[in-house]
Amino acid sequence: MSFSIDKKACRLVLFGGNGDLSYRKLLPALFNLERKNLLADELEIIGCSRATISAEQFREEARQGLVENATADPNSTPEVTQRFLSRLSFIALDATQPADYAGLKQLLGKPASNGCVIYYLATPPGLFVPICEQLQSAGMVNEQSRLVIEKPIGYNLASSIEINDKVASIFQENNIYRIDHYMGKSAVQNLLALRFANVMFEPLWNHNYIDHVQITVSESVGVGNRKSFYDNVGALRDMVQNHLLQLLALIAMEPPTHLTPEALKHEKIKVFRSLRAIEGKRTRYNTVRGQYSSGDVDGEKVPAYNKEGDNPMPSDTESFVAIKADIDNWRWSGVPFYLRTGKRLKSRYAEIDIQFKNIHHSIFKLPTQANRLIIRLQPKDSIKLLIMNQEPSLSGALNLVADPLNLSFYDQYDPADIPKGYERLLYDCIIGDSTLFMSRFEVEEAWKWTDTILAGWEEYEVPVEYYPAGTMGPDAAEQLLAKDGRKWFNNRYDND
Numbered sequence: 001m002s003f004s005i006d007k008k009a010c011r012l013v014l015f016g017g018n019g020d021l022s023y024r025k026l027l028p029a030l031f032n033l034e035r036k037n038l039l040a041d042e043l044e045i046i047g048c049s050r051a052t053i054s055a056e057q058f059r060e061e062a063r064q065g066l067v068e069n070a071t072a073d074p075n076s077t078p079e080v081t082q083r084f085l086s087r088l089s090f091i092a093l094d095a096t097q098p099a100d101y102a103g104l105k106q107l108l109g110k111p112a113s114n115g116c117v118i119y120y121l122a123t124p125p126g127l128f129v130p131i132c133e134q135l136q137s138a139g140m141v142n143e144q145s146r147l148v149i150e151k152p153i154g155y156n157l158a159s160s161i162e163i164n165d166k167v168a169s170i171f172q173e174n175n176i177y178r179i180d181h182y183m184g185k186s187a188v189q190n191l192l193a194l195r196f197a198n199v200m201f202e203p204l205w206n207h208n209y210i211d212h213v214q215i216t217v218s219e220s221v222g223v224g225n226r227k228s229f230y231d232n233v234g235a236l237r238d239m240v241q242n243h244l245l246q247l248l249a250l251i252a253m254e255p256p257t258h259l260t261p262e263a264l265k266h267e268k269i270k271v272f273r274s275l276r277a278i279e280g281k282r283t284r285y286n287t288v289r290g291q292y293s294s295g296d297v298d299g300e301k302v303p304a305y306n307k308e309g310d311n312p313m314p315s316d317t318e319s320f321v322a323i324k325a326d327i328d329n330w331r332w333s334g335v336p337f338y339l340r341t342g343k344r345l346k347s348r349y350a351e352i353d354i355q356f357k358n359i360h361h362s363i364f365k366l367p368t369q370a371n372r373l374i375i376r377l378q379p380k381d382s383i384k385l386l387i388m389n390q391e392p393s394l395s396g397a398l399n400l401v402a403d404p405l406n407l408s409f410y411d412q413y414d415p416a417d418i419p420k421g422y423e424r425l426l427y428d429c430i431i432g433d434s435t436l437f438m439s440r441f442e443v444e445e446a447w448k449w450t451d452t453i454l455a456g457w458e459e460y461e462v463p464v465e466y467y468p469a470g471t472m473g474p475d476a477a478e479q480l481l482a483k484d485g486r487k488w489f490n491n492r493y494d495n496d
């Protein structure tokens, strides 16, 4: 795989350094960059949190995290693993205590002497503002300092504006990296290549040829020990406001003039502004809220949402959402985008289905099926185009079947070479490329749309519909499409 190497020295400060995200995703992603020799010799990683662990313990826990989560076994490359772990240090710090920042400041020395400092806030959004304020008061922010914040940015539009305003008064906008790890997935960037590096799709990419679009992000995991966190969030805020809307924007946007952060963000915002608000009573007809009851996933008995992990108390939080979205612009008029995501569904996969319209006039005795483009984002990236084909036979009539033209990235490239979401985004942040990050206006437009749905749910007391774990969601989600004479494709490429 060819890659133009650009290494930048910097210090990466991980707030929430010994948390789940850090051990499961961030450190394994940085380790992959180490394996690919993409980290500058001077790059240092400083973990911090309230935990009173030593640097040695931090390195040991990080090593364990690599064993469990890295794509390559750290024990098979002891020198690389050692080099990576030696970059790690740790400092105990209560994010809200001004005095605690002195130690961090001392550890960082003079920022200008060793490239930029990246502050990565792998913390709940409630800590974003306090940490930024403390960094500023301690004199630890300059025009080279970068800030990375995780979705969800806030809890709704109002809180996201508050965070964005405050953060903008401390960091320059071009130094703020709002991360949505779906944008870092190779298959998601490939949507740009598919649409804008090929001539054959763009002329058909509109209401004249496309019947509808389905976007599914299906997870087989439950909320487990994140139940109390999830009770305050729900699938609409956790998955739709960010990941699914980002996917929708990449499918629906106009071609950007250049592949620059500004051009891309500008086109995505236009899509969000064209999303028809789903308000009031329409939330009952255009959305479905679901929650899993107990069931079987992969042959294993699993508990209901309300019996999960750290807070086995009844709650009507949604673990599943399905939405019929409309985009009111010239290109997409009359083309519904059906969005669906949920936990404890049958299997883990993410897929975008572009269902084309059928041919206008048929010369065949047998019915033809409309073409479908199936973009599989995970677990194994692929693009399939279902085309009508003639099945070999001696019968008088042509036997038409829908067969896939199949491009499987997973078979074509070594899976270890396909960068993971966080790997790509951390690398981009280190080299200062914000193309795949979100602007505050995107985040705010997305909140505007989801806030309206949340308000409708509350006003009209839209109930959660229960679905057994291990299925593809509640019946009401099937009805959402059935009302329009359609069906979810449910991970199948054969038409039914």
Ligand code: BG6
Pocket (backbone or CB within 6 Å): 219, 238
């Ligand atoms: C996170 C959500 O952003 O994405 C989680 O907070 C979800 O609830 C996860 O499980 C899914 O990510 P992926 O990459 O496994 O599809």
